[in-house]
Amino acid sequence: xxxxxxxxxxxxxxxxxxxxxxxxxxxxxxxxxxxxxxxxxxxxxxxxxxxxxxxxxxxxxxxxxxxxxxxxxxxxxxxxxxxxxxxxxxxxxxxxxxxxxxxxxxxxxxxxxxxxxxxxxxxxxxxxxx
Amino acid sequence: xxxxxxxxxxxxxxxxxxxxxxxxxxxxxxxxxxxxxxxxxxxxxxxxxxxxxxxxxxxxxxxxxxxxxxxxxxxxxxxxxxxxxxxxxxxxxxxxxxxxxxxxxxxxxxxxxxxxxxxxxxxxxxxxxx
DNA sequence: ATAACTGTACTAACCGCCATAGTACAGTTG
DNA sequence: CAACTGTACTATGGCGGTTAGTACAGTTAT
Numbered sequence: 001x002x003x004x005x006x007x008x009x010x011x012x013x014x015x016x017x018x019x020x021x022x023x024x025x026x027x028x029x030x031x032x033x034x035x036x037x038x039x040x041x042x043x044x045x046x047x048x049x050x051x052x053x054x055x056x057x058x059x060x061x062x063x064x065x066x067x068x069x070x071x072x073x074x075x076x077x078x079x080x081x082x083x084x085x086x087x088x089x090x091x092x093x094x095x096x097x098x099x100x101x102x103x104x105x106x107x108x109x110x111x112x113x114x115x116x117x118x119x120x121x122x123x124x125x126x127x128x129x130x
Numbered sequence: 131x132x133x134x135x136x137x138x139x140x141x142x143x144x145x146x147x148x149x150x151x152x153x154x155x156x157x158x159x160x161x162x163x164x165x166x167x168x169x170x171x172x173x174x175x176x177x178x179x180x181x182x183x184x185x186x187x188x189x190x191x192x193x194x195x196x197x198x199x200x201x202x203x204x205x206x207x208x209x210x211x212x213x214x215x216x217x218x219x220x221x222x223x224x225x226x227x228x229x230x231x232x233x234x235x236x237x238x239x240x241x242x243x244x245x246x247x248x249x250x251x252x253x254x255x256x257x258x259x260x
Numbered sequence: 261a262t263a264a265c266t267g268t269a270c271t272a273a274c275c276g277c278c279a280t281a282g283t284a285c286a287g288t289t290g
Numbered sequence: 291c292a293a294c295t296g297t298a299c300t301a302t303g304g305c306g307g308t309t310a311g312t313a314c315a316g317t318t319a320t
Contacts, residue, residue: 011307025233037266048309053268069267070317087234090227091244097220098248103155104217108249112242114221118228119238141278167295178280183297199296200288 004045012047016055021064021083024075035065035073062086134175142177146185151194151213154205161210165195165203192216 002019004012023029035041038056042049056073059065063082067073076082101111132149134142153159165171168186172179186203189195193212197203206212231241 013307022230022233025235038268039266050310051308054307056267067267068317069315070265072266072317084234084236087231087236090231091236091241094224094227094231094241095244095248097224098245099252100152101217101220101224102249102252103152104214105155106214106217106221108245111221111224111245111249114225115228115238115241115245118225119232119241122229122232143278168297169295180281181279184278186296197296198288199286200294202288202295 002045004047012045013051013054013058016041016045016052017058017062017064020055020059021062024064024079025083029075029079031075031077031079033075035075037072132175134177143181143184143188146171146175146182147188147192147194150185150189151192154194154209155213159205159209161205161207163205165205167202 002016002023004015006012008015010018020029020035029035035056036044038049038052042052045052056065056067059073060067063076064079065073066076098111102108132146132153134145136142138145140148150159150165159165165186166174168179168182172182175182186195186197189203190197193206194209195203196206228241232238
């Protein structure tokens with residue numbers, strides 16, 4: 001389920017949008033699946049309907065969902081591909097941070113290991129065991 | 131020289147602080163070097179003295195500079211190490227983004243190449259040639 | 261048609277962060 | 291004393307995020 005961190009710096013509406021993108025990528029929300037209604041989700045997340053609507057607007061802008069008054073919001077065909085495409089821009093973020101780390105003299109191997117560990121277990125950032 | 135991007139999302143005072151951190155790491159600002167005065171820098175950057183002071187406060191918080199009324203602000207001994215230490219937290223950012231990319235199915239090699247290219251030339255993000 | 265749902269639009273208000281402006285005070289240096 | 295330094299303070303404006311409340315339009319089921 002999508003969760004909200006009230007203390008995070010990233011806006012709530014963005015957390016919601018990102019959360020559903022993750023569910024789509026995981027296969028929890030297949031193409032054609034119906035999103036919870038704006039009002040329903042606002043109750044579940046203990047937030048404001050306007051904030052949820054803003055999240056849905058963002059998801060629509062990303063090509064993830066499609067909405068119709070009276071009907072509901074649904075996962076678009078090809079949503080996962082749209083998300084993947086948008087993801088590529090995030091690689092430049094990684095490059096930018098890596099450049100700073102390089103300048104700071106952090107060993108390249110340490111940073112590469114960050115990537116490797118992320119690919120080893122994409123879930124469960126905490127409480128990992130080996 | 132430290133420069134300001136008025137259209138960037140990151141606050142100006144943070145850009146200033148980050149900029150001087152970069153200069154320290156590059157060796158342009160060695161230990162004991164005197165920072166420009168608050169008022170002087172505010173003129174150079176065409177910004178407000180309060181904004182510069184906030185940047186200096188941030189640099190003090192990071193253990194990069196040390197200030198004294200009537201004297202000035204100076205690069206602390208061990209400033210580079212302090213910056214390096216703070217940098218390590220940024221590795222978790224990389225890990226978080228990499229996890230999303232992994233979930234999105236972006237090939238690991240592509241992400242690893244982001245790191246490698248960043249380490250190949252830490253400067254000049256654009257107009258690179260091979 | 262009515263009721264109950266859906267998305268959507270709009271205004272108003274509040275809050276926090278950032279930046280600016282102006283003033284003032286305290287310490288150091290010449 | 292004059293000229294610099296950092297520092298503190300209040301006030302203001304702007305922007306973005308969130309909440310609140312209301313309203314309208316479209317669909318679905320009864």
